[in-house]
Structures are given as structure tokens and as C-alpha cells.
Amino acid sequence: MAGYVEMYRLGKTYDTPNGPAIIVEDFNLNMAKGEYVCLLGHSGCGKSTVLTMVAGLNPITTGGVVVANHEIDGPGPDRGVVFQSPCLMPWMTALENVLLGVNQVYPHGTKSQRHDIAAYYLTLVGLGNSLHTRASSLSQGMQQRVGIARAFALKPNMLLLDEPFGMLDSLTRMELQEILLEILVRDKVTTLMITHDVDEALFMSDRVVMMTNGPRARVGRVFEMPFQRPRIRAEVLDHPDYYDLRGDMIEFLEEQDHKKLKADAEKLEAKKRAEAEAAIA
Template structure:
């Protein structure tokens, strides 16, 4: 039975002190419920706070106000129930792919035998298509293969929530599409609740069950939520031929365009140091 409140984000606020010591509110009341097994994308203009929200969910960034609950438990700092894949895989260059995955496995499964840990790490690498390359060092792997190691390292933890922070942003378009399908294949099998931060409208529509559109920052929040009604598993050819894909795409672009006009208007009306002279 699916838990419709598996990930609960309530009244989330993030403030940073400005140079004068006053609080600058970056996120102002972000609310979101994510059912178990759903993939939700968060999209918005640069600087709106998408990655700030993700790092607060990961426990890597303190919450000013509000709360985040995963599977009925409020989070307090980072934990293995939430795994993050960043834009850069951040692999240790002196370790081969298998050892990079084993780093996390050892900390999450301290009571497992050495053989059991190796089996978990090897299975994760096979899952992302690196069964023949697990003993290669990062310098011997392409950018896409390195990111596959990062994905394997995350799923090997068997997290309750997978957090993807623009994981394909540095990759060419062909590799990007390949890894989108790798992620979707994993999620179809394991049903991991997933949040994806992306700037790519087509990527958001293709991969997501829902898309959260954030308003401009500062004081950003959820502007609109778009439901994506495509069956799983996803078939890229069928989706690209579906008129609904372009309808969803147009809705996202219109929202982003409206936010862009709003940002430009705000800049024009902002007082300058010479105002009134």
C-alpha cells in the first residue's frame, strides 16, 4: 500500500544573514507532500533556491523554520535514509569504482560481512551498467561513467529518498538521455521516492510524475505543481510522439517565462545608489 505522505515538507523557511547582520529569507514557506515511489522534479530560475531545498532535505543545510518528515520520522541532520547524487560525482581518484561505492556501504552496513558488502556494491554497479568497469579508476572512466558510479554509490545505500541535484548537467545530450533511462529503470524496479532538481524542461516532463515550479527568489516557494500523466515504464519514443508532452512543456515554459518577466521588472524598479540625485 502506497504512503501518500511518505515525504512531508511543511512550512520550510531558510534564512541567511546579509552583510548587515539582518536575515535574508531565501525560502519562504515551501510545502510539499510526496507519495512513496513518486519522482518529483523541482524547476525554476537560477537562484530561486532549488538546491537549497534539496540540501535541507538531505540534512546538509540547517532549517530555519518548518519541518521535513521522511517515512513518519522528522529528520535531524544527514542520514543514510536520504542519498544524494550531485552534478559532480566527487569520486576519490586513488580508489577504483568498486571501492568508491564500498565507502558508503561500509558505513551503512557496519555489521555485514566483507562478502556481503562486496555483493551490495557489485550489484549496484551492475545495475548502472558498470559490471565490466568496477575495477577502473575515475581517470579511466568517461564523465558519464563517473556519474554512473555516483548513482551506484547512492542506490547501494538502499535509501528511502533519492535526491538528484542536476545529476546530468555536465553531460552531453546522448549520455544525458542514457542516464535518465538508467535512473528510471532503477526507480521502476526499486520504487525509491525521488526528488530531481533540473533546469531542463524536457527532462522534467519525461522523467517526472509531478513537477514543482518554484517562484523567483528571494522568498521563493512553490508556485504551481503540474501532474504528469504518462504510464511507467516510460517509453521515450511514445512520449515524444504524444501531444501531451508538448502541452506539459508549454505550461512549464510559460511559467518560467512569466517568472523571467517578473524578475526583469523587479530589477528595473530596484532603487539605485544614485536615486534621488
């Protein structure tokens, strides 16, 4: 079934001195307009590779990505990206950092209109009193708020989040999760988020897509979230399905661990066997 976002037979191969390395293979995922999907898996499984291909920042080897009936062929303002580190210009103010993108996307708007757009989204993320503070003077959590405001100010068709709360303390992380969800629900922005945190995925997403280990990583299992929106953390934690879903997701990750250990052991055994045969010869 077609979706607002379609990733079909998506694959990424890198050339290495030892031959082609297939990181992601035959990755298929459709997303409805306004849907929030978390991509979850172990470190190094290819989550960020998928996200950067959808963002147009990493050339696609096989397959393709369609967003709002447009097949992507590179980066564009229709896809806002927030990374773990917001990559701000440290000598610029919070407002100036957001205006960098706004000025590009709204070139025909007046200076006042562009200012109002940037200030509006900074206020939404709680930085209304810090518009003219240099990025270098902001805390890590405040810098990430600027990055989120910058992405939303472009009014993208799709938001791509690569572990945006991974470097923050737990209280700041929970606060920003709730701020982000408020804006997403109101603006109905289709969102793909990378995370390795099971509880974060459960709280924020409509669906959690589990990735198999690489190489040749792909969709392993998909979980539908039964929680109503707007999300209230206490109600999510009290939902009768919460801990069953959490347990199933952790079980999937543990299965991937066991498969990796088995594969590593088989490789080691094959190497020892080859070395022994070479010594005899």
C-alpha cells in the first residue's frame, strides 16, 4: 500500500579494500501523513544510514525514497533534519541560527515576516527570552531546542531525527520529548526518529520499526503503539500493554545479540580452520 513516505527496496553498499560492504539491503517502509515512526536497533545496525539516505545526505545504492509524491535525489527543505548535535553557528544568536534556513526557504517574505517565523518557533520550544543569546552561551539542551526550532521553521513535509536527545540529561530529555510531541501533533508533521532507547520509542511513536543487525540490515519487526494522543507519560506507563510491548521489543534486540554472537563465533572458527589448513599446506 502506498504512503505519504515510501522507502522501497532501499539499500546502501560501500566499496572497501576487501570488496563491497552491504550495510542496508531491501529496506521497505511506508509511512502515512502525520505518522511518527521510531527506528530502533543496536548501534551500528544501519539506522542512521537509512535516515541519511532519506534526508538526501547519503547517496542511495539501490531502491528509492518518495516523499509527498516526489522521489528524492538529494537534500532539500521538504525534509528537516535534527541530529544529536545541533551544529549551530556559535557566534550567531539563537534567532540568527534559525533565520539561516528561514531566509533560504522564504526569500520573498519581508524581513519582519521571516523574523516572526523564527521567533515563533523559538518561543514554542521555550526560548522566547533567549532570541538574542549567542549559541555559544546556551546550554546543550537549549542548543538542541534551537535545532528543533530551526527544523520546524522550514515547514518541512517530513522531519528526520537522529537520536536528538541522546546527549541530554534525563530531565531535559523528557521535557524536550513532550515539547516536540506537542508541536508534531499540532502541525501533523510526518516524522522518522532514530533511537536506541526502548522507552523513548514507546512513548513517542505511532509505530516502532525494529532493524536487524548489519550487515544487510533490514526491517525485522514492526510494533503498533496503542496509546492515545496527546501522550501523557503517566497514562502511557499505566497502559496494560506497555510492559508487554517493552518486553517484546527487548526480546527482539536480545535475539539480534544472540545471532551476532553466533555469527562472530562462526567467523572465528572459519578463520582458525583456514589458518590451520594453511599451516599444514
